[in-house]
Amino acid sequence: MARLIDIAREAGVSEATVSRVLNGKTGVNEATRTVVLDVARRLGRFVEPSAVGHGPVVGMLVPDLDNQVFAAWAERLEAELFERGASTLVGIRARTVEREREILQRFLHAGVAAVIVVSGHHAQQNAPLDHYREVTSAGIPLVLVNGVQPGLDAAFVSTDDENAVDIVLTHLHELGHRRVGLAVGDEHTWPVREKLRAFETGTARWGEGEQPVAFTDFSYAGGYEAARELLDRGVTAIVCGSDVMAVGAFEGVRSRGLEVPRDVSIVGYDDVFWASLTHPALTTVRQAVPSMARAAVRTALSGGEDSRRPARTEVVVRPQLIVRGSTAAAPDGAASMER
Amino acid sequence: MARLIDIAREAGVSEATVSRVLNGKTGVNEATRTVVLDVARRLGRFVEPSAVGHGPVVGMLVPDLDNQVFAAWAERLEAELFERGASTLVGIRARTVEREREILQRFLHAGVAAVIVVSGHHAQQNAPLDHYREVTSAGIPLVLVNGVQPGLDAAFVSTDDENAVDIVLTHLHELGHRRVGLAVGDEHTWPVREKLRAFETGTARWGEGEQPVAFTDFSYAGGYEAARELLDRGVTAIVCGSDVMAVGAFEGVRSRGLEVPRDVSIVGYDDVFWASLTHPALTTVRQAVPSMARAAVRTALSGGEDSRRPARTEVVVRPQLIVRGSTAAAPDGAASMER
DNA sequence: CAAGAATACGCAAGAACTTGCAGATGACGA
């Protein structure tokens, strides 16, 4: 790799000046800076964008990109960051905590101004949190999306899952459904526990006894399985933890010779792009990704300006029920029994 | 940041040993290495995964994540790389060449073993290629997906767009369509030009005169606009450049009071997850993302092993027509005229 | 036009990191 002295000679300046330019220090003429940067790049020397006045760099971590809601998160976050002049470092699929730590360390190494983690291991119950502390104790603002950890000195931005389940249950109850199933993924996960809690208290109010819950996973196959299991337990409506699950549930319902929404109502979660394209169009809960992303980015970047460490904050964003074609009035008593 | 001497003292070894460990040099006992790494991480010092024997790091660049096909690419590439023990660095939305260069430089700086670029600026006509040369001349294998640049010493993996358009045209011709429109995005882009060329030669064979083409963009709105324009020009079938365009085209067709596929047939491109969920289900061309991703990763990683620079290679993968409900026999003559 | 202020830049000291070399340690065979 080209040494400072090589660049210095080529650019006709001293080693010291090159050092200052490459570290984004002040006290260098703009013209000189440009010359040095040009030479540096020509000789194959990496220059941190933040050192070139290209704004800060922010690290973002998303669990995967198969699920479109995470892709949407990444997309929105990146767009918001771009708008504020920041560039983005992306990490995906931190399958293990070790890997997550590796990615976060890489962010730190790259000198990020902030870190945003969407549904990472912080959403897991009893997850180790030390690797997050490494970020916060370096004085770097940390924003955790969809998962709250009381022990962490970070900012949290989450969908109000409790409210989400509540409005869904109200909607279904108004349509006459009295036996409703919840289909979700891993029980040890923050959003699932939130939904579960809201589901239990919400349905308890009906006084119709305990309502069934199926724990599978957030995939198409998971939705299919969950639907079949819940139908066996006599439900007339299924509340799914994701839109992908919901279309899997469509298929599960059809596999029993039933029809959506005539026999069974189905509600999704996320409102991904294609939710309005399914047949019937999916009634679902819209996570307010754009406004949440904006909040996350604002928190991430403002923390760096005022005080190095932002106070522990918690933003909870209300979701919105998007009623489309997959929910309808409950079939009359007989229908739900005949199965 | 913790200095070598701090880590050395804490770990009870010399500065030299720490230096060796952090640079992945040989000649350090495995036990000592572990201790040093632990201390280093605890004190907040970044350790390159490749230095810890965690396999190589590969840089991947995708244009955006809104379009699910790109999300799928990122997902598949990451999965393939993971399977081969590599970790992945992701860059998204290199809007400008300058930004793309910045990301590539970052990859180089991070010591990547290879770089994979999906539909980057190399897919643009007359795009500057110097920033790609910076990668190749550093002896790092470069794989460019969906876009071929004769002047570059890189590996290319592309969908056979020519064949794609061909099988679509054959399908539509067999269904009796004689006036077909092509709806694509930016004309100065490699995949569009490939499709256009194939479209022109393919339809020329019919001897029905020149067939209309609409250049909008690869979005829902683009599909809507294109469909309306093409309908005005009398088509009974529309070949879209992406699945998102296709569903936009659905709406464009409906806005004219026509029905898919009774009055107008529509073909998408990509076969994204939800293509089978639309109404009617979308007939589309499946890009063989999994096998292409595998080829791209294999090329990227093998290049580094044998010879530092792989010979210039070009892999072209045949797509597959997935016939679903959005294509049907052409309406009889009158129908296409009445409009 | 001159004095003072601000900015830009190099010198050189020194901080941080790397590496050649040799000593220490231990395994193994004679």
Added chain:
DNA sequence: TCGTCATCTGCAAGTTCTTGCGTATTCTTG
């Protein structure tokens, strides 16, 4: 038991990078 060999580690010198300070240059203002 001793010699040989391979491995591991620290020493210290070398290389590379950073930074305090002083000077040169340009700008500002009366």
